[in-house]
Amino acid sequence: MIEFMFAVAIGMLFGIGVFQLLRRDLIKAAIGFAILFSAINLFFVAVGAFEGDFAPYVSNVEAGRSTSDPLVQALILTAIVVSFGSFSLVLGFVNIISRRFDTVDSNDINKLKH
């Protein structure tokens, strides 16, 4: 059951992120971009090979307690920081666009053609 709920939440978050990206408001698009990252991180923590009742510490393992999957956690750990880096880059882009074109509406910018 909880897996189903996780899948629903991940799907919805992803859909929201994509929707935000498709809208005209660049600021919200940046937020949508960040929501996509969150959805992916959520997916990773949910998809860990096994669940346990204790944090993955050596002492817990040696005591024979069931621990959570450390591998996905390590993957997310670095992913969070890197996604923050790219998120700040996106914000930087939005900022520079607003300064350069005096708008954050992507419908007002079609300079790609020229």
Place this chain on the structure above:
Amino acid sequence: MELVFISAAPFVLALALALPIAPRILNQTRQTLLSSLVMAALFAWLLSFFPSVQNEGAVVQTFDWAPSLGISLSFYLDGLSLLFALIITGVGALIFFYAGSYFDEASEYNRFMIWLSGFAGAMLSVVLSGNLLMMFVAWELTSVTSFILIGFKGADDAEAREGAFKALFVTGGGALALIIGIIMLSVAAGQILYPEAGLRFAADFSEILRASSLAQHEWYTLFAILIILGGFTKSAQFPFHFWLPGAMSAPTPASAYLHSATMVKAGIYLFARLSPVMYQNELWSGTLLTTGLLTMLVGAFFAVKQRDLKALLAYSTVSKLGAIVAMLGLPGQIGVKAALVGIIAHALYKSALFLVAGTIDHATGARDIDKLGGLRQRMPAMFAVTVISALSMAGMPFFFGFVAKEVMLDAMLRYEGSLSLLVMLALIFSAAFTAMAAYMLIYDVFLKQPRHKLHFHKPPSLIRLAPLLLSALSLSLGFLLEPVITPLLTPAVPKSFELHLFAGFNDVFALSLGILLAGFALFLARRPVIARIDLPLSCDMIYKEMLEYIGWAGRSVLHTQSGYVRYYLSIILGAVSLLLLVSNTLPSWGEILSYIPSDLSLTITDLAKVFMLILTVTAGILTVVVREHVKAAIAYGVIGYAIGVIFLIEHAPDVALVQLLVETMATVLIIIMLGRIRTRTRYNVIQNLWRGRHSYKLGLVRDLVISFTIGGAVFIFSLIALRNRPEQQSIAQWHLDNARLVATEDVVGAIVADFRGTDTLLEIAVFTTAALGVLTLLARGRQSGSAFVPRTAQVGSLREFDDEVVDEIQDATSLSTPFTRTVSYIVLPIAILIGIAQILYGGVGPGDGFTAGVTIGLAVSLWYIVLGYDEAKRQLPWFRPEIITRLGLVIAIVNAAIPLLLGRGFMEHVQYDQELGIYDLVGSFGLHLTSSLIFEIAIAITVMGGLGIIMEAIAYPAARSNGGQQSTDAVHATE
């Protein structure tokens, strides 16, 4: 191992010449000596392989590259590649020497030699590589260096640019075909050699040459055609020959080297290399034979019409290349001997002739045959070279070219195809025209009286050396067949053979003499003959038409472009969703229903998770429906925190800690960024979105459908993934069991800093790159290290620029109250202490380098927010983010490299406390001094520096950054 050095040596030479200090240490003479000595040494070194090639057949040296794919860095030296490599290095040494006197200007010479040596390395790699894929890489390198050398004078010569582009267009296009052919051939060879191995590349020559049934493979037709296309474009075969005359804008040493002696023979090398496994098929031999003959005719025919000396030589090269290709196409490999002798002879006489052309150009400034004349007295050495080389080209008895022509005629006479008479005629015809061109070279350039007086300045005397040596070889090699040529060719020719300078008065000799006489007759009647040579349509014209069409097609495609990034995104994502819907990737409705669980029971922890998930999704929906950006940003922050709590419930304390910290940072970042965008701008977009125009409804539906489909697909994907988890066989169990090996209590920390340490190293590098990106975007024009500017100046410039701007968080300085200042003063030292504690004791509890870095970074960003850029810079003079980041990365890399010095693997775990015998001392503080601890420190420093860079960029006053302003001008300028 030696072969690696041989093929790398010219590259090293190129790099050495490219060093900024090279021209200062070495003058032109010394550079010349150095580079030609390197080539000569390589020639000698290659020659030393000759005995082993003779005895063993092939020297193979292999280094694993991607062994699972069957790709290796391998070198293969057999008779064929040795012959080519000797030509490349031998002729190369002479031409390198010649180039030293050809160029008058030292800087130009240096630039030329860098690229010429680079080309030599690439060309040597083509013939020495033992793997088709590696050969292809080198093949492309020769195209690129050739492009640069043809366009050498491109800066002020449109023709050179055009010629360079043409050459790259044709050879590069052929290479596209070639790579597909190579991949198909390698897969086919893999199927033949390892029938049970599935998809496996067999790209090594030692493998391919064993796959003898390649010619019967079902893909044969396709890959043979593709490979032939690649070879034809490179070796200037009809109808792709037109790029070679166009390439004559290159400086003459390059023309002599690339476009006559070596590069244009790469295609021939490829054909000769693959012939043993390809020739059994009619397609291969038929195509090579007909195209070769046609090229031979076209080249010989048009050569005599050329007025430019180099163009004449280029067309005659085309003709000779065609003849060699035709020889390779003779069935049963009977023409291989003739082809190889032809290659040697051609390399010798044609590069000598090119060098003569270059010398004449250098001396008189003219290359037009009609203007030249009477140079015999002024350039006697060049006259001698031309007589010898041109007669060798014509096939005059007892020159080396004569031998080449004899064996060629002999091979043709033995050819018993249906059209053997026609083939013979073509050969005779083109040979006669070649002889005519040779006579023209001698008479028109050196003997006849020039129409106008020629400008003449004496070239340096050393310029004569290389052409003289080359022509001496043309003269003498004919008499050295037994001791030199026959043993050299024996390992490269499949059958045993004999070579004779004079085989008696047989029919071949009679033919030879007949050709020479016919050539002389044509020469006497040259004016009417040349006047008749004309074709209404040349390949060059077709090429130009084609370029026009490509340009036209490009312009028409542009009409379909909107230029709005948003629409491209909808098209991409819409296409993805359409694919998902149309293809049967998505499960059917019934299947989806079956996924809905029947058991609805939840434990208490599950309930908590569900609550947090609902919170996440609700906040997500809120970011869509709220209008104000600040509220959306706060809703986004809620998502981040809720996910952090989920991490906590999932027993992932480290991740939760990082998530909470980073999310705080991200939310702060959005809000500051909002403050830097004009309120009116943001208001406008909200107005546009919520009181939209007519198309609004349709667009909304489209976006909703796309995002719903993609969200649904992600939902199904994650549901399937979540239901099929690997459980206990996962590698995660291994990490749990082995974490104690690296003396870390926290398994996640052990994975980040040890087991997957290289990954982490790259991740922090990526993070730094992103941070630098923000800096370049927002703080352009900022002088690095410009610590403090008086604050009044900052405020002044703000006013001047931002009169109507920003009413909310106008500038960060507006947050500066005594209270906030005190808080930020207090927070920073505490944060630093927490960070240090997290690094040192992160091994036993939650927290690691990342959290430490983000914690300190947060405290520093508080300073920037509260005090503003200039004040923070003044108060924290030690906080220089770029330097800190650099320091962190350097520590990380050095720490990763130290185990290499200790004879272990890159980034291997080292317990320094035990190595140094201070285990108990450090242990009494509860610490373990290991490489992972140092790596954690490096991570913390890098992340802190990266965050600092981002904060500095954001806090940097917009008015002072010339990024936006300057670029607006640039945009206007392009319109």
